[in-house]
Amino acid sequence: MISQDHKSGLRNPWLLGMLGLIAVVLAVNATFIWYATHDQSSLIDREYKTKDRKSNTQLLSELGRQQALGWKATINKPKSLIQGQPTMYEISVMDKDGKPVSGEMEVEAYRASDASKDFITTFKEVAAGNYQGYVGFPLKGYWELHIHIKRGNDEFAVDTERFMVVEAAH
Incomplete structure (x- = not known):
């Protein structure tokens, strides 16, 4: 062998x-x-199956309420966003007749790749229908803002497009 x-x-x-x-x-x-x-990072919310679970009827009803309100939000976006530096956002909200909407505004900063860094901040109404607030992003990368406005029983939500936050230059 x-x-x-x-x-x-x-x-x-x-x-x-x-x-x-x-x-x-x-x-x-x-x-x-x-x-x-x-690793805890993920591209989707870990509770995506149960969080805010709504039936098609509820979704259509909510969409119908938002369309009936006819509110429009205008967001003055900063030219550049730098990690760790609070940046002022100005948001104005008008109803379908063009009148300012006064109420309470919360802005949720959402980072798809790391939900543990998401946060909510309250914006102050500086004039009728005009809101201002500072948002400081703790990490560089892509973020979105989910804006929620409430006036009495009326609620309105709008989302921004995804945007990039850059690292501060050393």
């Missing part, structure tokens, strides 16, 4: 190289699997 007579098969550099390559690939895959199951 050839294999029993030649015990140098396990010393072959090609075989050792292939075994080493397989070991590296398995180790990298195991590392990726560990990070995927243990």
